[in-house]
Structures are given as C-alpha cells and as structure tokens.
Amino acid sequence: MTTATSPAPAAAGADTKALEQQLYMRTFARQPITLVRGAGVRVWDDEGKEYLDFLAGIAVNVLGHCPPVLVKTVQEQVATLIHTTNLYYTTPQMDLAQLLVQHSxxxxxxxxxxxxxxxxxxxxxxxxxGKRHKNGAYEIITTWNSFHGRTLATVAATGNRHYQEPFDPMPAGFKHVAFNDLEAMREAVTDQTVAILLEPVQGESGVHAATKDYLQGVRKLCDERNVLFMLDEVQSGMGRTGTLWAYEQYGVEPYVMTLAKGLAGGLPIGACLAKEHAAVFEPGDHGSTFAGNPLVCAAGYAVLKEILDKDLAGNAERMGQRIVAGLEELQKESDSGITEIRSAGLWVGIEFGTEKATDILNRCRENGLLVNKTSNTAIRLAPPLILTEADVDQFLDIFGRAVSA
Ligand SMILES: Cc1ncc(COP(=O)(O)O)c(C=O)c1O
Known part of the structure; x- marks a missing residue:
C-alpha cells in the first residue's frame, strides 16, 4: 500500500544495490556484484563480466547454471501443472520418492x-x-560448529551461539557436544535422548569431515541406547562427497536423513527420509502448502537422474582430487600461507595461518572467480559437479595468483 511516507516505487533499471539498501532487511553480507545470467560453471554480472562459479549457490547448482536437462523439465512441467495442494495425488512427487528410496x-x-x-x-x-517408542524422550544431541538451519528449532539444533544469541531463549530439548568426540557423545546420552543429529561432513564450519570411527561409534551407541541416528545430508548429499550420500563412505546407515540444497539443482526443495520403523508421521502430523509440488519434484527427479546416469559423484571425486593436488602444490610455495587443505569429494576447505580469507575472496572475484569464506581464515569451494579438468586448471590459475599476491 502506498502512503505519503512510503518510499518511491522502484524505477525501471534502478540500481539494484541502492534499492537493496533502501528496501531489503539486510541479513546477508553481499559481494558487490549483481548476477544476471548463468550457463554451466559460469555466471555473468550486469556489466557483462564473466565468473567461474566455484560456490554454485553454496552447493546447490550441482548441474551448473541453467543445465539443459533441468531447463527442459521445468519448462515442460511449468506448462503442465505447477502446483496443486498435498490434498491431491501428483505423479512427480512419487517419481522422485521412488528414485530417492531406490538409491538410498x-x-x-x-x-x-x-x-x-x-x-x-x-x-x-x-x-x-520418542512419545511412541521411548517414554516421551525428546532431547536431541547435535555437535558444536554444526549447522542445521535458521528456523527457531533448527537454530537451536545448530551448535553455534552466534546464530542463536539474538533470538534467545532457545527452544528446549537440544544439547551440543564436541564433533568427532565419541566419549563426549556417550556421556551426553541419557534416557531423555531421542536422537543424535549429525552432518557427516560439517560444511558451514569449513568442510570438517567426521572420522569413520566416530560415525560408526555413534551409530553403535544409538543402537545400544535406542536412539535415532539422524544424518543431515543437506549439503553433503547429491554426490558432493564423491558418493551419492556421504554415509556410504562410512559404512553406516542412518534411520533418518535430510536433504535440500542440490536436490532440485536450484529450485527450492527439501526432503526428510526415514527407515520404516522411524517413519511415524500420520495424516495431520505435519505439512506444508508448497512442499513437494509437481514443479520442484519434476526438477528433483531430473537432477537426481542426471547425477546417477552421468556418474557425477564419480566426477566430483576425480575433480576434487585434481583440485587438492593443485592446492597442495600451491601450499608448498612459501608465500601461500595455506596451513591446511580439507576435502570431501568436490568440497574443499582451505585454511590460512592468518586472517586473509576476505582479501583472497576479493582478489578471486576481481579476477573472475567466485569462492566463499567460512571464517576470516578459511575459504570454501563447492563447485558444480559437472566440472571439467579445464575448469579446475582455470580455478588453480586464478586462485594461485590471488593467494600469492
Ligand atoms: C548441513 C546443513 N543443514 C541445513 C542447512 C539449512 O538449509 P537451508 O538454508 O536450505 O534452510 C544448511 C545450509 O547451509 C546446511 O549446510
């Protein structure tokens, strides 16, 4: 509604950055570019400058930007049936569900x-x-430096006070212990514990992988104490770590697994998968107006099928190795400042001994490469899974120059 004190309506062609200052509730520390177009591993800004995108919407654009298979699927579905309501059956929902269940x-x-x-x-x-099978147990244990989301319950689950503090008091029922510390987890479990929720690889903290012993130990602990073993594969899933799901590399099976990010290659979707004995939802228990509509599920099916058909998880592993090998060469150079390279498939955290992540990120962007920092000392890479050797080599060239500058 326009009133005498309302801001003037946005003029056509007005400067996007200025409008953001004026109109938006600023929760993001944005980079100073406006992206207008994407194709494959590359995006372009409003001044026509090209960037190699090694962040991919933070592990979302797994097939790259505007991949033909996704564009075609979405165009067809959008012209057929976009949305109904979950009060009716729709086919794409079950097509995607079938593929997810068959491959997990x-x-x-x-x-x-x-x-x-x-x-x-x-x-x-x-x-x-917990109400049904464990005398009303409700407590969920997660780990410090985890990230599980920004809703009130998921921010309470997230083991980082920085995200919680402005919104205290947090909802009850969440406990945090150190990551990769099996003894701490063992001590934290009580009769009130209903579930342990873990990321197999912590992404937001800068790509820190769980050890095999740890994940296997936690799963065993869950079995001993009748606790649900739940894995948050929102960022690690969809081939990112070199297998379709990260848990495959650990020899453990989750009772519950959550997905989102790359599942529909950029369309908004999430999924909570469960083993039969944990799947206790009944009609009326939970719901969402938009969730699982035909458009996003058709997109999810197309993306998952492409990852499977083209073995993009295998490509993620190979390209990840090439990146790490190049970074290790760079690390040997005395002025690189790289102190640690952490990786899981096509997901890399690069740690520096000093607070130079912002400078490196800015230099990369100025030279046509998009990366991200997870702290003042760490850079994260999460490029599309379709990466080629030539893309990796271009990345190494620009990144190497940014690091050595
Ligand atoms: C492991 C993990 N879980 C949950 C989330 C939250 O996902 P969304 O931002 O789609 O709500 C993220 C986002 O970064 C994540 O990395």
Missing amino acids: VLDRVFYANSGAEANEAAIKLARKW
Missing part, C-alpha cells in the same frame, strides 16, 4: 521447501517417535 537405505520420504524445514521435519519425527 531409507524407506519413506516427506517433502519440505528447504534444508531447515527438512531438519524441522526430522526433529518433529524424532519427538513423535
């Missing part, structure tokens, strides 16, 4: 719109399971 160890799927909502569903599922 989980039995049932519930759709959401984001990673936070997928985890919110997992939290509600665990609490209901």
Whole structure:
C-alpha cells in the first residue's frame, strides 16, 4: 500500500544495490556484484563480466547454471501443472520418492521447501517417535560448529551461539557436544535422548569431515541406547562427497536423513527420509502448502537422474582430487600461507595461518572467480559437479595468483 511516507516505487533499471539498501532487511553480507545470467560453471554480472562459479549457490547448482536437462523439465512441467495442494495425488512427487528410496537405505520420504524445514521435519519425527517408542524422550544431541538451519528449532539444533544469541531463549530439548568426540557423545546420552543429529561432513564450519570411527561409534551407541541416528545430508548429499550420500563412505546407515540444497539443482526443495520403523508421521502430523509440488519434484527427479546416469559423484571425486593436488602444490610455495587443505569429494576447505580469507575472496572475484569464506581464515569451494579438468586448471590459475599476491 502506498502512503505519503512510503518510499518511491522502484524505477525501471534502478540500481539494484541502492534499492537493496533502501528496501531489503539486510541479513546477508553481499559481494558487490549483481548476477544476471548463468550457463554451466559460469555466471555473468550486469556489466557483462564473466565468473567461474566455484560456490554454485553454496552447493546447490550441482548441474551448473541453467543445465539443459533441468531447463527442459521445468519448462515442460511449468506448462503442465505447477502446483496443486498435498490434498491431491501428483505423479512427480512419487517419481522422485521412488528414485530417492531406490538409491538410498531409507524407506519413506516427506517433502519440505528447504534444508531447515527438512531438519524441522526430522526433529518433529524424532519427538513423535520418542512419545511412541521411548517414554516421551525428546532431547536431541547435535555437535558444536554444526549447522542445521535458521528456523527457531533448527537454530537451536545448530551448535553455534552466534546464530542463536539474538533470538534467545532457545527452544528446549537440544544439547551440543564436541564433533568427532565419541566419549563426549556417550556421556551426553541419557534416557531423555531421542536422537543424535549429525552432518557427516560439517560444511558451514569449513568442510570438517567426521572420522569413520566416530560415525560408526555413534551409530553403535544409538543402537545400544535406542536412539535415532539422524544424518543431515543437506549439503553433503547429491554426490558432493564423491558418493551419492556421504554415509556410504562410512559404512553406516542412518534411520533418518535430510536433504535440500542440490536436490532440485536450484529450485527450492527439501526432503526428510526415514527407515520404516522411524517413519511415524500420520495424516495431520505435519505439512506444508508448497512442499513437494509437481514443479520442484519434476526438477528433483531430473537432477537426481542426471547425477546417477552421468556418474557425477564419480566426477566430483576425480575433480576434487585434481583440485587438492593443485592446492597442495600451491601450499608448498612459501608465500601461500595455506596451513591446511580439507576435502570431501568436490568440497574443499582451505585454511590460512592468518586472517586473509576476505582479501583472497576479493582478489578471486576481481579476477573472475567466485569462492566463499567460512571464517576470516578459511575459504570454501563447492563447485558444480559437472566440472571439467579445464575448469579446475582455470580455478588453480586464478586462485594461485590471488593467494600469492
Ligand atoms: C548441513 C546443513 N543443514 C541445513 C542447512 C539449512 O538449509 P537451508 O538454508 O536450505 O534452510 C544448511 C545450509 O547451509 C546446511 O549446510
């Protein structure tokens, strides 16, 4: 509604950055570029400058930008049926559910719109399971430096006070212990514990992988104490780590797994998958207007099928190795400042001994490369899974110059 004190309407062609200052509730520390177009591993800004995108919407554009298979699927679906309501059956929902179940160890799927909502569903599922199977146990244990989302429950699950503090008091029922510390986890479990929620590889903290012993130990602990073992694969799933799901590399099976990010290659979708015995939702328990609509599910099916058909998880592993080998060469140079290279498939955290991440990120961007920092000392890479050797070599060239400058 326009009133005498309302800001003037946005003029056509007005400067996007100025409008953002004026109109938007600023929660993001944005980079000073406006992106207008993308194709494959590259994006372009409003001045026509080209960038190699090694962030891919933070592990979302797994097939790259505007991949033909996704564009075609979405165009067809958008002209056929965009949205109904979950009060009716729709085919794409079950096509995607079937593919997810066939290619995982989980039995049932519930759709959401984001990673936070997928985890919110997992939290509600665990609490209901606790009422039914564990005398009302409701407490969920997660780890410090984890990231599970920004809704009130998922921010309470997230082990980082920085994200919680402005919104205290946090909802009750979450406990945090150190990551990769099995003894701490063992000590934290009580009769009130209903679930343990873990990322197999912590992404937001800068790509820190769980050890095999740890994940296997936690799964065993869950079995001993009748606790649900839940994995947040929102960022690690969809081939990112070199296998379709990260858990495959650990020899453990989750009872509940959450997905989002790359699942529909850029369309908003999330999913909470569960083994049959943990799938306790019944009609009326949970829901969402948009979740699992025909458009996003058709997109999700196209993306997952492409990852499977083209073995993009295998490509992620190979390209990840090439990146790491190049970075290790760079690390040997005395002025690189690189102190640690952490990786899981096509997902890399590069640690520097000093607070130079912002400078490096800016130099990369100025030279046509998009990366991201997870702290003042760490750079994260999460490029599309379709990367070629030539893309990797171009990355190494620009990144090497940015680091040595
Ligand atoms: C592991 C993990 N879980 C959950 C989320 C939240 O996902 P969304 O931003 O889609 O709500 C993220 C986002 O970065 C994530 O990395």
